[in-house]
Amino acid sequence: MSKIIINPDLCKICDICILSCPMNIFIQKEEDSIPEVTHEEMCISCGHCVAICPGDAISHKSFPEGSIKPVNQDIRSCPLSTEKIYLPEGHITFWGWECT
Numbered sequence: 132m133s134k135i136i137i138n139p140d141l142c143k144i145c146d147i148c149i150l151s152c153p154m155n156i157f158i159q160k161e162e163d164s165i166p167e168v169t170h171e172e173m174c175i176s177c178g179h180c181v182a183i184c185p186g187d188a189i190s191h192k193s194f195p196e197g198s199i200k201p202v203n204q205d206i207r208s209c210p211l212s213t214e215k216i217y218l219p220e221g222h223i224t225f226w227g228w229e230c231t
Contacts, residue, residue, distance in 0.1 A: 133168065133171060133192075134171060134174065134191060134192035135168045135171060135174060135189065135190070135191050135192070136189070136190045136191075137165060137166060137167075137168070137188055137189055138188045138189075138190070139165045139188075140188075141186040141187055141188035142165050142166070143185055143186040143188070144159075144163060144164070144165060144166075145185060145186075146159060146166070147183050147184065147185065148166055148184055148189060149166055151179055152179065152180055153175070153177060153179065154170075154173045154174060154175055156169055156170050156171060156173055156174055157169070157180070176191065176193040176194075178191060178193070178199045181194055181199045182200065182201055182202050183202050184201075
């Protein structure tokens, strides 16, 4: 069984998991397709994908449901800015995406 699961019913196809994963394990084969996990063995279990997903579509075997606080979507006002995302064990940096 995979340790990372993307629920297609909850996924907003926003690409945030793809852009925010420090190990680049998510890919999107087509513009409007659900991201897929590749090279899962490279996952460092940081929990960033679970925290950043606006649809709560990503679950990770290493983190029981509710153990990672979701990122407040309001703090991402300018996607091109670098923002700190605080998780239970410290912080990681999210490099933003294209501003609109």
